[in-house]
Amino acid sequence: MTDGKAHTRQSVDWWLIGTYLLLVLIGWVNIFAATHTSEPGSLLDWSSRAGKQFVWILTSVGLAAAILYLIPPRLWEAACIPFYAFVVGLLVLVIFVSNDVKGSHSWFDLGPIRFQPAEISKISTSLLLSYVLSQQNFRITRWKNFWTAVFVIVLPMLVIVAESETGSALVYAGFIFVLYREGLSGWWLGGIGLIIVLFISTLTMGPYWAILIFVGFLILCNIANAPPSRRWKRLLTGGGFVLLMGLLPLLHRQLSSLVNARMDWLSARVWVPAMDEDYHYFWSFLPKVNLLYVFLGLCLLALPWLAWRAYKDKDTFLAISLAVFLAGVGLVFSTDYLFENVLQPHQRGRIEVLLGMREDPSGMGYNVNQSKIAIGSGGLVGKGFLQGTQTTFGFVPEQATDFIFCTVGEEWGFLGCLVVIGLYVFLIARLLIDAESCRDKFTRTYGYCVAACIFMHLFINVGMTVGLMPVIGIPLPLLSYGGSSLWAFTILIFIFLSLYRDEKKYF
């Protein structure tokens, strides 16, 4: 260990550290931009958010140094079980001792410092999961092993859901990528991905589009699976059907407005109150048609025929697809039905808040709309540093925390977004590649866990600000204002760096 320093320089991945620092600094600048009108002051004014964030950044750097240079890397693997248990304990405890912050009970309030154990839980879960997966005789294909891994992931998830922090819990779904890397069948990935996509698209886009996407996906799978001789036929019929159904709402809107225009033109309605029985317009039912039922009706008509084909051609894949279709439609409807009919309005409201679909009682979708406006107004190169009107005038809520990406979008434009997302992609890809190059299974799995966490945060957060995802209040890693989150991601990343360096030292 005499030449430890040289080893450090060689074996620490400086690319990762550089990307980390860049993102943190970008976050700091944007936090300043997002808050500079409501909290005037310089970047280093300690009372402002930007100033506070600077303190968090400094302490994070200290933490990072400590992890790299002070804490022995093997400690993480050795201590992961008690650490995990301790954090789960904290997660449960916080439910009872915390104050209500926007309906959730997830913050410890320790005087000047507040922190969310859910943030640390990502670290402890990653560590324990890596530990479990890296055991000598662990095989994910074995049911017992599989359920152990699932248990490690799901336990903190459930507690976090109980804290009313559903958004944070969703991040844990990302661990499935780790399981996939370690041998989980791709079907699981596809299946769970499909359920999530269906669930979210039902709530954000409505059942029609949700089912259409679903059907499109199934048709695509069937085309891919079909023998080459049949592919064109399937592409033509299936693709045609999806295209037609996709155009149907547009067509319907056009026709309805035509019908309406005709009714309008026959203003006889106003002119002759008593005589308009003649004009019980034949087409007037048109605007009232529920397209969802038209669509489903067509699907159901095709079902028996497809089922017969599946039977005749012994096409198991098609048969499975049909079953999956029925299950999917069931899921969409139960989501929709549960949401619209069974739940009382106040319950529905609570779930909407839980899911983040409604944070501001003044109007569902207010946040997303404002956020889309802010990003959309940025254009190619943005309005320039501190020139944003949307993010600085306070139209975007949570502009320094969950919606920090709006400031990037508004002031730096598409190029800014490209740079930031590019940095994230580089960070995640670098993590994956580094992890893949490790011979130690624990380090490798842990690297995957870190990458999965960052990816989930990135996708959910940015997806939310641009309206691809429902509003789920989770921070953008390293960029969002807040010590809890910054510390957690710093620790998460630097534990990997520490393990990675360790591995490079000995192998």
Add this chain to the structure above:
Amino acid sequence: MSADGRHIRLLIGLGGAALLLLGKIFSLQLLDNQYKEDADRNSTIYETIYPTRGVIYDRNGEILVGNKVAYDILVNPREVQAFDTLSLATVLGVTPEFIRGRLQEYRKRRSTIGSQGVTMLRMVPAETYMRFDEVKYRFPGFRGQVRGIRYYPVNAGGNLLGYVSEVDQDYINRHPGEYRSGDYAGMTGIEAAREADLRGEKGYHIYLRNSRNQIEQPYQNGEQDKEAIPGKNITTTIDAALQQYGQELMHNKVGSVVAIEPSTGEILALVSSPGIDVEQLADIGKHYAEIAQNPYKPMYNRAVQASYPPGSVFKLVNGLIGLQEGVLRPETMYPCSHGYHFGAGHKLGCHGHKSPLNMEESIMMSCNAYYCYVLKNILDNRKYGSVAEGLDAWHEYVESFGFGRKLGSDFPAELSGSIPSSKTYNRAYGRGRWNSTTVISISIGQGEILATPMHLANLCATIANRGHYFIPHIIKASEGIEIEERFYEPQYTKVDPIHFPKLIKGMWRAVNSGPGMGGTAWIAHVDSLDICGKTGTAQNPRGADNSVFICFAPMDKPKIAIAAYVENGGFGAQFAAPIASLMVEKYLKGEVKRTELEERMKKADLMARVKHD
């Protein structure tokens, strides 16, 4: 465990997800301009400037519908501070409870109220507003906004003009992107038909606002402000004086008068009685229920929407068809013994007049029997294989006069009336189970023939023009306003123009032969006007006959063609002929000398005779 390339797949997935996000961002930032506009709207305040609505003139430049100033009182609940409710209520002339109630309601839905505030009171008269203006500094959050409202200098053409009222949600939905709540739009009549011209374009002042939603300064020194563009003025073909006179004559009668300038197709007057008073139009909201509940349906524009049997007026059409088909010659004589006898003891009755008579006299004296012969000859013409074919040929002729279809005027909600064809009777009697005597009543404009007063006026104009008409219309081309090309194109009937003068002679004699000579419309005679007319008396299953008259004048170079239809008015000469001829006199001479007749017509009240639902 081997990686079997799974990390590659995960990397590809990562790239895909990043592309998805970037694609969405790309479309938000570079493809969709909506968000840029929304962003401007977010940080700026648009104060709407409402345009003045176009003025509607009559053909002589007299204002039918103008504008006057009124004010809306707006309130922005976010800016309201504690104030003296009572004194504000006194100034505005409302109760304090009203103001309290409104504010309470606004507070409840304040998140939906934009920075412009909501309208608390509408159409406050100028005097009230002046009082408010003096003290408004005491009531922050309240402000006034100028709105033009309609005013009507003459009581002419309430039904024609139509009313303007605030748009409702349904209306906004039917015109996506054009209206916002609080806007006004024409709902009926010309106001509706010419809404696009009349409404003008809204303008706006733009102000910058800060994060606390307070107005700071004009945005870019007002360079981006947009002035409101006033609505275009509309000139109608209506003669206000004639229209008003017609309404006075038709007062307390149910029916309609339509006057057309034959050489252009311009509608000079279009009276539907009972109609809507312009006073009611100005404040339609208050009167709507009353109008809608009136059993005589004043909203219902009888001139273009009521289908009536035309009665003897229709003999003119049959005569012309007979001449064109060659089955009738002007000198053909037919007998009439108090009617036309057919079958076993059947008779279509007629009144006492000389017999036999020729075509000219048949028009003058309105002989029923004569036209039974004419129709029979048309339908039973050997040229056609059957009565059915004959009838369809007849139908085609009749349609060429504009009957049985919409004339295509620029007037909304015109109805087509109906003219029977062989299908009509095949349906009623069965194929081959009817003949020319079965349908004999169409010879005198009864039976299955239905036409609107507009059709009759158009027939009159066609005869006045000796064979063609121009599609009746109510909007004149004027500066910035164009009318469709079709209104300038003469529409020819299928009857040769050479046949028309023969009939016109009969129409002239009907009016100008003097009393006792057998002319049915001598009461319509006016010295030196050469009025040519034809009376009609149409059976009305709901009581007394309808009185019908069409006429044009002068005989050469006619300036006006008019049709009057008075429900339950009795003979054509009893009401329709006097009313129509008085209007002709008024229009051509400027004053009416037959004051006694005029008084009698104005005072007559037929409402008791009219049955309604």
